[in-house]
Amino acid sequence: MARRFDHLADVEAFVAVVDHGSLTAGAVALSTTASVLSRAIARLEGRLGTQLLRRTTRRLSLTDAGRLYLEQARTAFSLFDSVERExxxxxxxxxxxxxxxxxxxxxxxxxxxxxxxxxxxxxxxxxxxxxxxxxxxxxxxxxxxxxxxxxxxxxxxxVARKLEDATLCLVASPTYLKRRGTPRTLEELAQHVCVPFVLPSTGRIAPWLFSTQSGDVDWTAPAGIQVSDDVLGMVSLAEQGVGVCQTYDFIAQERIRRGQLVEVLPELRGRSRPFSLIYxxxxxxxxxxxxxxxxxxx
The missing domain is CATH 3.40.190.10 (Periplasmic binding protein-like II)
Structure with missing residues (x-):
């Protein structure tokens, strides 16, 4: 009886080359050589009777058949992986x-x-x-x-399962507040060096969330310094006396206890952001x- 799936190694080679962007990078990932992967893809294309990849000296690109085959191959390998782990x-x-x-x-x-x-x-x-x-x-x-x-x-x-609503607080270092004074209102806060975070999903500054006697306020901080990619960079800058930032209680509490940070405008606290587990x-x-x-x- 002939083996039906003796070409799976060739399929794995095709997926690795596409995922890593080149024959050379795919070869490194699979601990083999670019020529071995090139022959594997050629065999797979011969088996299917169609071209999967367009090859030039500088880049690889998928044909329509290649995109379809790649999607289904990834699904199949994902099922193998899942059942093995189960x-x-x-x-x-x-x-x-x-x-x-x-x-x-x-x-x-x-x-x-x-x-x-x-x-x-x-x-x-x-x-x-x-x-x-x-x-x-x-x-x-x-x-x-x-x-x-x-x-x-x-x-x-x-599927999303909420883990917690994480309470927010506004903080600055004692040295910064000594140098610039402590803001007592949002109007005064607007005159300070604010360190907001740029959301990677939108490229916009994440609003600071406050709770006032008049209701909830989403406040866009004047960006003295904008931080992107690493949100913890805001806290590091605030801790070093650069400016004011909004972060979570679970990050600030220990620093406040040690005197590295001071809470600012505590009367405006109370808002939170949710963290959820998804799958x-x-x-x-x-x-x-x-x-x-x-x-x-x-």
Missing amino acids: IQGQEGEQLSGRVRLTVPTTYGHYRLPSRLQGFLAQHPQVQLELNITNRNVDLVAEGFDMAIRLGQLPDSGL APHRRLSAASRALIEALAG
């Missing part, structure tokens, strides 16, 4: 397997470690791949099992992934 997680009483989680820097540095300690102690055979970034990762396309996201989530078809409902989650979801959101 089986690994079901063998015996001890959970095992790999879980891939992506989180924003604020949560990854300040909230997630304490939440993971108990889970990892209880399930030492689980391998956790943790991606800490402020970029909105595409869960399915990039092979992540779940993500922690900030803010109100769009109706994307993903794709149509993707088969391994036992280890399901256990981690319950540990984080349960």
Whole structure:
């Protein structure tokens, strides 16, 4: 009986070349050579009877057939990966397997470690791949099992379970306040050096959220210094006396206790932003992934 899927190594070569952008980079990822991958793709194209990649001396591009085949190949490999991890997680009483989680820097540095300690102690055979970034990762396309996201989530078809509403506060260093004075109103705050964050999704400054006697206020800070990509950079700049920033209580509390930061306009506090755990409902989650979801959101 002839083997039906003896070409899977060629399919893997095709996916690796597209994902990494070149034959050379794909070869490095698969620990082989560019010529080996070139022959593998040629065999695959011969089997299918159509061209998948257009090759020039400078770049590779997908044909229409290549785009269709790539999408289906990624789906197939994702299913293989999922079922292997599910089986690994079901063998015996001890959970095992790999879980891939992506989180924003604020949560990854300040909230997630304490939440993971108990889970990892209880399930030492689980391998956790943790991606800490402020970029909105595409869960399915990039092979992540779940993500922690900030803010109100769009109706994307993903399952979302809220982790917490994180309270915000306004802070500055004692040296800055000594040099510039302490603002008593929003009007006075507008005259200070404000350090807001530029949202990567929109390129706009994230508003500072305040609660006043008249109601909630979304206030756009005059950008003395704009911070992008790493939101924790705002806190570092404020701590060094550069200006005023708004951050989460869970980041500022210890610094306030040590005297490195001082809360400004505390009468305007009370607003918060939500953090949620999200995952794709149509993707088969391994036992280890399901256990981690319950540990984080349960």
